Amino acid sequence: MSGSWTGKVRRATLEKYQPEDLLPEEQPAYVASWIYIFGVATIAALVMLIASGLVLTLQGPSWWHTSSVGHYVNSVHLWSVELFFIFMVVHLWGKFWMAAWRGRRLATWITGVIAFMASIITAFTGYLIQTNFDSQWIASEAKDGFNSIGVGAFFNALNTGQAILLHVSLLPLALGIIVVWHIILVRKKGVVPPIDNDATIEGGS
Amino acid sequence: MSQVLKVDPSKKWTGPTRPYDLVKEIVIAVVVIGLLAMGLAGLFSSPDEKALTLKSWVAAAPADFAQVATGELAGTTGSAGYGAPYNSAAKGQHFGIIQLQDWAGVRIPINPANSFVVEPLLISNDPSAIAAVQTWQAASADQQSKWAKSYEDALTKAGDKSSLADPADAFGPVPAMIDGLSTMAASGALDGALLTSDTNLPTNFTKPMLFLADSDGYFGELATKQHLGGDQWGVMNETGSWPGQSWLWLFSFWYQIDPFKSSENADTIIMLMMGVLTLGLMFVPLLPVIRRIPYKIPVHRLIWRSWYRSQ
Numbered sequence: 001m002s003g004s005w006t007g008k009v010r011r012a013t014l015e016k017y018q019p020e021d022l023l024p025e026e027q028p029a030y031v032a033s034w035i036y037i038f039g040v041a042t043i044a045a046l047v048m049l050i051a052s053g054l055v056l057t058l059q060g061p062s063w064w065h066t067s068s069v070g071h072y073v074n075s076v077h078l079w080s081v082e083l084f085f086i087f088m089v090v091h092l093w094g095k096f097w098m099a100a101w102r103g104r105r106l107a108t109w110i111t112g113v114i115a116f117m118a119s120i121i122t123a124f125t126g127y128l129i130q131t132n133f134d135s136q137w138i139a140s141e142a143k144d145g146f147n148s149i150g151v152g153a154f155f156n157a158l159n160t161g162q163a164i165l166l167h168v169s170l171l172p173l174a175l176g177i178i179v180v181w182h183i184i185l186v187r188k189k190g191v192v193p194p195i196d197n198d199a200t201i202e203g204g205s
Numbered sequence: 206m207s208q209v210l211k212v213d214p215s216k217k218w219t220g221p222t223r224p225y226d227l228v229k230e231i232v233i234a235v236v237v238i239g240l241l242a243m244g245l246a247g248l249f250s251s252p253d254e255k256a257l258t259l260k261s262w263v264a265a266a267p268a269d270f271a272q273v274a275t276g277e278l279a280g281t282t283g284s285a286g287y288g289a290p291y292n293s294a295a296k297g298q299h300f301g302i303i304q305l306q307d308w309a310g311v312r313i314p315i316n317p318a319n320s321f322v323v324e325p326l327l328i329s330n331d332p333s334a335i336a337a338v339q340t341w342q343a344a345s346a347d348q349q350s351k352w353a354k355s356y357e358d359a360l361t362k363a364g365d366k367s368s369l370a371d372p373a374d375a376f377g378p379v380p381a382m383i384d385g386l387s388t389m390a391a392s393g394a395l396d397g398a399l400l401t402s403d404t405n406l407p408t409n410f411t412k413p414m415l416f417l418a419d420s421d422g423y424f425g426e427l428a429t430k431q432h433l434g435g436d437q438w439g440v441m442n443e444t445g446s447w448p449g450q451s452w453l454w455l456f457s458f459w460y461q462i463d464p465f466k467s468s469e470n471a472d473t474i475i476m477l478m479m480g481v482l483t484l485g486l487m488f489v490p491l492l493p494v495i496r497r498i499p500y501k502i503p504v505h506r507l508i509w510r511s512w513y514r515s516q
Contacts, residue, residue, distance in 0.1 A: 023227055023228070024225055024227055025224065025225060025226065025227075026222040026223065026224055026225050027222060027223060027225040028218040028220060028221070028222055028223075029220065029221040029222055029223045029512065029515070030509055030512040031223070031225070032223065032511055032512065033508050033509060033510075033511070033512075035508050037234075040230055040231060040234045041234055041238055043231065043234070044231070044234035044235040044237070044238035044239070045238050045242070047235050047238075047239075048235070048238060048239050048242045051239075052242075064253070065253060071250065071251065071253065072246060072247070072250075074251050074253075075245075075246035075247075075249070075250045075251040076242050076243055076246040077251075078246070078251040078447075079241075079242045079245040079246050079249070079251075080238075080242040082245075082448055082451075083238060083241065083242055083245075085451070085452045089452065094508065096489065096498075096499060097499050097502075097504035097505055097508060098499065098505055098508060098509075099490075099496070099499040099500065099505070101489070101490035101496075102214040102215075103213070103214025103215035103216075104215045105214075106490050106491075109487075109489070109490055110487050110488075113483075113486050113487040114487070117483060120450075120452060120453070123450065123452075124450065127449075127450060130253075131256060132252075132253050132254055132255060132256050133254035133255060133256055133257060133427070133431075133444060134252065134254060134431075134433075134443060134444045135256075136256055136257060136414065136417070136424075137424075137428045137431075137433050137439075139410075139414060140414055140417070140418035140424070141433075141435065141439070141440070143418075144472050145472045145475075145476055147287075147289065147290060147297065147298075147306055147472075148297065148298040148305070148306050148470070148472035148473040148476055149305045149306065149472075149473060149476045149477065150289075150305035150306055150308055150309030151309075152290050152306075152309070152313075153289065153290035153309035153310060153312040153313070154309075154312070156290075156313060156409070156411060158409070158410055158411040158414040158415065159408070159409040159410070159411055160408055160409065160410050161407075161408025161409055162408075162409070164408070190217060190218055191218075192214055193212055193214050193218060194505060194509040194512055194513065195499065195500060195503075195505045195509075196505075196513065196516075197211060197212055198211070198212070198214050
């Protein structure tokens with residue numbers, strides 16, 4: 001076995017996953033419930049968020065105030081984020097009631113919660129960069145929250161430029177990485193079996 | 206019911222399977238959710254309440270503008286007594302001995318009297334305002350404070366007036382400074398002066414926004430009318446009737462109840478508490494009582510009802 005860095009990376013990534021696990025054509029028979037829709041619906045809403053967000057970046061943060069097309073794209077972005085969170089929260093509750101962390105799926109649960117938190121922060125910076133009255137008020141109130149725990153000294157809610165750059169670069173990148181990581185874990189571990197089929201039910205983890 | 210199949214959930218499933226098309230599912234989901242989002246956008250649009258400027262503030266509420274500007278000179282506004290990260294006027298919020306705000310230090314230094322009033326007037330083209338500033342700068346800090354507080358009290362008593370005469374010679378150069386600043390704001394020059402005080406092509410609105418945020422009487426009231434106040438669940442609201450950040454409901458909830466809503470350190474306490482709750486959510490699978498709830502309340506019987514029926 002080669003000790004090269006390339007070999008180590010290959011063994012830690014590609015060789016750990018089977019193609020049929022990552023892109024499956026069959027699932028356990030119990031994967032037949034309305035709740036499974038919300039995971040993929042969350043991803044679909046995220047796709048719409050990214051697509052509408054990318055269109056908004058083309059003409060700058062003030063475009064949507066002066067263009068009916070821009071306003072419509074902004075509306076698509078807004079409703080996509082509302083749908084995104086509705087789906088994500090239902091997905092999260094569903095996974096809680098399924099105790100979906102069973103069978104060494106703790107990392108899957110944790111990456112899901114981190115994705116939820118990263119989504120909240122990313123959405124928040126989106127509200128900060130609306131460049132309208134709402135964003136002014138949110139920024140003026142939020143600064144007190146951030147300042148109260150020392151974060152405001154580094155992330156200034158009143159600095160629109162900082163919020164814009166975070167919203168369109170670092171935060172979506174971080175969120176994207178976490179979401180991909182979460183999905184890979186779901187695919188690698190498989191969908192958790194029903195609770196009553198759990199031979200290790202007393203352990204529950 | 207027949208014998209239930211018992212499996213180790215950490216092992217790969219070897220029981221019955223069903224056909225599944227991951228890519229098709231994702232494509233259909235994107236199309237359906239995309240149409241839904243575009244439909245909702247077409248039906249309900251999105252809110253866009255115009256941003257305020259210092260110019261629009263002084264035009265709509267000149268007395269409030271004069272009151273706040275005088276408060277900046279007197280050191281009585283929220284910004285003037287804020288503390289870190291803007292100045293050292295206060296220790297800021299804390300939780301017991303934990304003083305995160307103060308510990309982070311003054312990293313965005315702002316002296317409201319100088320930044321919002323004195324410095325902009327010095328670059329104005331109003332000779333009487335500049336002369337008033339020079340008188341102000343030549344006076345002692347104690348004298349400056351007496352002038353500004355006297356004028357602030359007089360404006361408060363007068364109610365809706367943005368400028369007062371000084372028959373008793375108690376206000377010094379302050380009325381001329383405030384009149385000059387109001388004129389500068391009305392022309393739009395003050396917006397530009399505060400924005401460009403640090404750099405010529407700014408994207409940082411800290412100075413004009415801090416100044417505006419000191420206005421409870423105008424900015425705060427407009428927000429209250431839009432149900433955006435902290436005690437109105439404003440953290441999760443949006444202007445008009447549009448949905449806002451409803452996912453912040455728990456964060457917003459604490460601001461509605463005592464002891465949080467009446468605490469001077471509410472922000473620190475709630476932010477730290479939400480941090481702990483977030484960690485709790487993250488480690489639900491390890492929390493002894495919480496992780497047993499899905500077993501005790503069998504919602505999973507509903508989720509997997511078709512599977513259980515087939516068993």
